[in-house]
Amino acid sequence: MSEPFDRYNRQILAFGEDGQRRLCGTKVGIVGLGGIGAFVAQMLSYLGIKDFVLIDDDIVEESNLNRLVGASIEDARDKAPKLEVAKRVILHAHPQAIVRGVFKNLRSEEAIDSLAQAPDIIFGCVDNDSARLILSELCAAYNKPLIDSGTEIINDGGYQEFGGRVIVARPGDYCLLCADQVDLEVARQELESDREKIHRQVLGYGLGEKMPDPSVVSLNSIVAGLAVTEFLMLVTGLREPLRRVTYKGMRGVFRESTDKKKNNCFICNSLVGKREQAGIKRYARTGLPTDLPGGQR
Numbered sequence: 623m624s625e626p627f628d629r630y631n632r633q634i635l636a637f638g639e640d641g642q643r644r645l646c647g648t649k650v651g652i653v654g655l656g657g658i659g660a661f662v663a664q665m666l667s668y669l670g671i672k673d674f675v676l677i678d679d680d681i682v683e684e685s686n687l688n689r690l691v692g693a694s695i696e697d698a699r700d701k702a703p704k705l706e707v708a709k710r711v712i713l714h715a716h717p718q719a720i721v722r723g724v725f726k727n728l729r730s731e732e733a734i735d736s737l738a739q740a741p742d743i744i745f746g747c748v749d750n751d752s753a754r755l756i757l758s759e760l761c762a763a764y765n766k767p768l769i770d771s772g773t774e775i776i777n778d779g780g781y782q783e784f785g786g787r788v789i790v791a792r793p794g795d796y797c798l799l800c801a802d803q804v805d806l807e808v809a810r811q812e813l814e815s816d817r818e819k820i821h822r823q824v825l826g827y828g829l830g831e832k833m834p835d836p837s838v839v840s841l842n843s844i845v846a847g848l849a850v851t852e853f854l855m856l857v858t859g860l861r862e863p864l865r866r867v868t869y870k871g872m873r874g875v876f877r878e879s880t881d882k883k884k885n886n887c888f889i890c891n892s893l894v895g896k897r898e899q900a901g902i903k904r905y906a907r908t909g910l911p912t913d914l915p916g917g918q919r
């Protein structure tokens with residue numbers, strides 16, 4: 623290790639030199655560098671991760687400045703890519719870090735190739751079902767654990783939800799389909815081409831325009847902290863990672879789930895280790911793949 627190990631003294635007290643060495647040697651992919659992903663990138667860099675693949679095609683807007691750690695008003699004025707903000711935060715902690723940014727949608731050959739290659743572990747910090755589906759298939763096919771985070775805030779004047787959850791999907795053990803975290807009908811509609819969307823809307827069915835979800839910095843930080851903590855468990859071996867951790871903010875409680883793989887799960891049973899044969903790049907083409915799980919397979 624070329625850098626002084628002293629900076630990790632307080633962590634070594636927690637998980638030992640061997641644990642720290644493993645952390646420093648782990649390569650990470652982060653998909654989605656919004657409210658949660660920005661925290662994940664920041665925490666991982668302070669922990670000692672120095673090799674990142676960042677995937678995001680979005681730019682900073684003024685409405686992000688309530689929660690996007692590292693972002694400035696200048697970033698919003700310059701319409702800076704969100705992944706450039708995360709890259710700056712990482713390099714601030716570790717000037718020698720290797721950060722490969724792919725300023726493209728997950729549905730691109732570049733994004734899929736980058737994730738299939740370097741990273742040992744992938745963080746999903748996305749806000750839609752189709753990205754969760756693609757990441758689930760990709761991580762199973764290339765044998766990489768996927769740590770997926772999401773927040774949920776419901777404020778409809780009645781009962782309010784204010785919480786989130788983290789899923790640790792290890793290939794063949796558990797996935798986001800097993801966890802019921804992918805609505806396949808929603809994913810299907812998100813994956814349609816513009817022409818397919820118009821055709822469906824002319825027929826008068828389907829989802830309406832997606833409204834922005836509420837997002838609060840403190841909740842993003844809790845969920846990102848849970849995701850990075852499960853990552854720590856996975857890498858250092860301090861304990862087995864939990865398949866699902868849920869935070870229920872209205873009651874102030876954390877819950878561990880004892881969920882298991884579903885016997886008939888297509889991803890866990892059929893895609894693990896299939897690499898190119900799994901055909902993840904079919905998602906890089908416009909329009910709806912004809913062989914989505916639960917469809918014609």
Ligand SMILES: [Zn+2]
Binds near residue numbers: 796798800887889
């Ligand atoms: Zn599964």
